[in-house]
Amino acid sequence: MTEPVSQETELVLLLSLPDPRPDEADAMLKLLNTPLDWNQVLGMLTVHRVIGVAWHNILRFVIAHRQTLRSSYFIKSLKVTAAGQELMAEEQRSRTAQVQAALSAAGVRSAVLKGAAVAAMAYPSAGMRAFHDNDLLVDREQLPAATAALQEAGYVQGSWDYETSSVRPAARRQVMFMAMHSHQTYSYMKPTPEASVLECHRLDVHFSIDLMTGNRSDAAVSALLDNRIELNGLSVISPTDMLIFSCLHFAREAAHRNEVLALKDLVLYKLVDILALLAGDHDFSDLAARAGQLGFTKEAYFALHHCAEIFPGRVPTELLDPLRPNDLAYLDEVDDGKTVVHRWQTPMVRRMFDVHRLRELEGDLNIPELGRK
Secondary structure, three states: OOOOOOOHHHHHHHHOOOOOOOHHHHHHHHHHHOOOOHHHHHHHHHOOHHHHHHHHHHHHHOOOOOOOOOOHHHHHHHHHHHHHHHHHHHHHHHEEEEHHHHHOOOOOOEEEEEHHHHHHHOOOHHHHHHOOEEEEEEEEOOOOOOHHHHOOOOEEEEEEOOOOOOEEEEEEEHHHHHHHHHOOOOOOEOOOOOOOOOOOOEEEEEEOOOOOOOOHHHHHHHHHHHHOEEEEEEEOOOHHHHHHHHHHHHHHHHEEHHHHHHHOOOOOHHHHHHHHHHHHHOOOOHHHHHHHHOOOOHHHHEEEEEEEHOOOOOOHHHHHHHOOOOHHHHHHHEEEEOEEEEEEEOOHHHHHHOHHHHHHHHHHOOOOOOOOO
């Protein structure tokens, strides 16, 4: 590690690796037999949505030693969550496949982003990748046809009401505002009472990949849809495009003021997706050219740079160096979509696991410390 971290954090990072080396597996086992704060470890794995990867690594490298480990009781908690993720992932995937078939029948081409797509593309088991909604990319000009097809299939734009187990329809002004000022539509939802785990199938329909802006990227969307592939019953974007989009997803949320204030800016699973894609049998030799074509070179460098910072030696320099911009000041900036509002002083690896990181923003954004009114 380039920055010293606690043993609990070190263990979380090791458990989050999609492809641990033998020395890393040994270090993992050693830490699991050390008296650590297991509440803290479990909390970090949960908040950063990497329990599925952790359980996969436990099964590969640790389970044979469970009778003698100090952490044997803690390990049981991972199994339950991972089993639920596996079941939910399949329930999500099958319903998304049905939606894509309905869209195709209506003449609408679509591709799955993140979620089930990256789970199938980058992980040995779908349960390793936690996801609670499904992101579909469509051409902006085909939104009316997509809306009609989804409504015909029983989907309603709104939010889920946990008390009544039903969809609370969004007001028309909310639907219109989000479509005008965002890269996606208001969420489409459909109750799934027949499912074992899933209460509601949620779809976020993207018509731009210029995330967290009202900018339109019709040419880039068309390019991603032109290159989509079939995988595990779904139409998904290509591996190179998935890597770029994963980088874009992390970069935009890590740097946007609203995401920072909600503590949604730094969630480890986004970087683990990148690691898992890099560890797979994919040819990323065209990464720099494709990122340039799509207009997201800086975002690709941002994510891969920070991924290399937190997981040293995992990002090939031949991928990273061609993306490097001349000015690197943006790597530590927070913006509100228009202007820079803060520059971080602490390194990413410390911020990633510091729930009190908002304290540093207090001078710039007038944010109170957590736990204080």
